[in-house]
Amino acid sequence: xxxxxxxxxxxxxxxxxxxxxxxxxxxxxxxxxxxxxxxxxxxxxxxxxxxxxxxxxxxxxxxxxxxxxxxxxxxxxxxxxxxxxxxxxxxxxxxxxxxxxxxxxxxxxxxxxxxxxxxxxxxxxxxxxxxxxxxxxxxxxxxxxxxxxxxxxxxxxxxxxxxxxxxxxxxxxxxxxxxxxxx
Amino acid sequence: xxxxxxxxxxxxxxxxxxxxxxxxxxxxxxxxxxxxxxxxxxxxxxxxxxxxxxxxxxxxxxxxxxxxxxxxxxxxxxxxxxxxxxxxxxxxxxxxxxxxxxxxxxxxxxxxxxxxxxxxxxxxxxxxxxxxxxxxxxxxxxxxxxxxxxxxxxxxxxxxxxxxxxxxxxxxxxxxxxxxxxxxxxxxxxxxxxxxxxxxxxxxxxxxxxxxxxxxxxxxxxxxxxxxxxxxxxxxxxxxxxxxxxxxxxxxxxxxxxxxxxxxxxxxxxxxx
Numbered sequence: 001x002x003x004x005x006x007x008x009x010x011x012x013x014x015x016x017x018x019x020x021x022x023x024x025x026x027x028x029x030x031x032x033x034x035x036x037x038x039x040x041x042x043x044x045x046x047x048x049x050x051x052x053x054x055x056x057x058x059x060x061x062x063x064x065x066x067x068x069x070x071x072x073x074x075x076x077x078x079x080x081x082x083x084x085x086x087x088x089x090x091x092x093x094x095x096x097x098x099x100x101x102x103x104x105x106x107x108x109x110x111x112x113x114x115x116x117x118x119x120x121x122x123x124x125x126x127x128x129x130x131x132x133x134x135x136x137x138x139x140x141x142x143x144x145x146x147x148x149x150x151x152x153x154x155x156x157x158x159x160x161x162x163x164x165x166x167x168x169x170x171x172x173x174x175x176x177x178x179x180x181x182x183x
Numbered sequence: 184x185x186x187x188x189x190x191x192x193x194x195x196x197x198x199x200x201x202x203x204x205x206x207x208x209x210x211x212x213x214x215x216x217x218x219x220x221x222x223x224x225x226x227x228x229x230x231x232x233x234x235x236x237x238x239x240x241x242x243x244x245x246x247x248x249x250x251x252x253x254x255x256x257x258x259x260x261x262x263x264x265x266x267x268x269x270x271x272x273x274x275x276x277x278x279x280x281x282x283x284x285x286x287x288x289x290x291x292x293x294x295x296x297x298x299x300x301x302x303x304x305x306x307x308x309x310x311x312x313x314x315x316x317x318x319x320x321x322x323x324x325x326x327x328x329x330x331x332x333x334x335x336x337x338x339x340x341x342x343x344x345x346x347x348x349x350x351x352x353x354x355x356x357x358x359x360x361x362x363x364x365x366x367x368x369x370x371x372x373x374x375x376x377x378x379x380x381x382x383x384x385x386x387x388x389x390x391x392x393x394x395x396x397x398x399x400x401x402x403x404x405x406x407x408x409x410x411x412x413x414x415x416x417x418x419x420x421x422x423x424x425x426x427x428x429x430x431x432x433x434x435x436x437x438x439x440x441x442x443x444x445x446x447x448x449x450x451x452x453x454x455x456x
Contacts, residue, residue, distance in 0.1 A: 086364040088376040102356070106376040132291055 003029040041120035045081030049167050050091045051175045052077065052101060052128045057152055060099050063145040074147060074163040076171060091126035097138025099146045103128035109174055112167050125171045151176045193308055193323040200298055200310050201321055203246040207280055207296045208314030210242045211235050215287065235287065236260050239280035247276050259405045266435040274302045277431060279405035283381030292316065293380030299408030304430040309412030311382050320386045322416035328389055342419035342446030343391035351375040353384040353393035362399045369455045385410035385444045389417035395452065396444040404437045419446040424453050
């Protein structure tokens with residue numbers, strides 16, 4: 001593997017409440033210098049995506065308004081990890097806020113990036129099992145619809161036009177593989 | 184462990200103490216299932232105290248007095264004798280009739296009856312009973328730790344050996360602090376987390392379901408005594424943050440130091456504080 005390019009300098013091109021666009025002056029190991037741009041991750045802890053298993057086959061999705069595409073999307077529960085918060089606790093908190101369930105068993109599965117070419121954001125994927133009913137008040141503007149689905153019917157879910165989020169789809173396939181393997 | 188703990192017929196008492204824990208649990212279930220009216224009051228330290236606490240206390244204290252009239256009792260729900268009096272006690276029962284009052288009120292079933300026999304500042308017998316699932320954990324000094332799950336026979340339990348590739352932390356459902364989270368963050372990035380109420384977290388370590396339960400917050404001696412005997416007999420330890428085993432009735436306050444519960448071949452967890 002080649003040596004990681006050296007960052008010669010960075011500067012902020014734009015900063016809003018959510019986004020931080022940064023220019024990086026880079027020098028590659030062969031001496032070539034280039035300017036790249038990236039969206040820097042603004043939150044310290046990143047984000048967490050939860051796969052909540054109601055039983056061995058049934059998982060929970062939420063239907064949430066997604067401003068980026070301006071429509072309701074079926075996704076796994078997710079949210080920001082607060083500064084200093086353990087990702088597994090963050091997962092349980094988001095789960096209680098968005099679905100009204102807490103988990104007694106939480107397990108880190110993997111970390112995803114989305115478009116690592118220009119996005120600095122990382123999403124921690126957490127498998128949540130042994131669910132029980134518990135609701136926490138979150139900052140969602142409206143109550144979210146919770147949609148149970150079966151791992152054995154994942155292909156039907158992919159055919160739904162409102163289930164397009166790549167992280168959720170990848171996390172569900174990983175979970176299905178893991179649980180099949182464990183059985 | 185002091186050698187003269189064998190002056191007591193621990194093996195003979197143990198089944199009777201298990202019976203007492205079961206009867207206490209059955210009393211609690213009358214309130215839990217709503218046969219008896221439940222009043223939630225605020226204790227001076229603001230933890231919710233229910234009538235179930237008091238009723239359970241009545242049952243456990245009465246039966247322990249019959250079993251051993253000469254051995255004094257310290258219970259969370261009874262008046263605590265002053266240290267000037269109890270410091271002369273070699274041996275006493277240390278009881279939490281309803282550990283996990285929050286779990287009781289929330290209705291998740293993860294509360295327990297805890298009975299320990301303390302001798303020379305150490306727990307030499309421990310019984311923990313979870314009435315909702317009808318599970319009992321018990322141990323006495325030198326005889327190993329056991330579990331009986333409803334519908335199953337008696338099983339010997341033991342802590343598991345630490346394997347950082349499959350590292351599991353037990354933690355509180357109703358209680359989390361920034362200290363716990365930053366401690367966990369320093370330990371290891373990849374871990375599983377199992378959330379349990381009451382002394383069931385320590386039982387999870389004793390039965391090999393978790394490697395570590397760090398408690399970086401306040402608890403009282405009756406919260407850990409029964410668990411300590413069970414965990415130690417299962418091959419594990421409950422220590423303060425200097426990795427020294429917890430001791431009982433050594434000071435005026437009955438508050439524990441912060442502590443770790445862990446299994447076999449463990450690490451010096453204090454390095455991660």
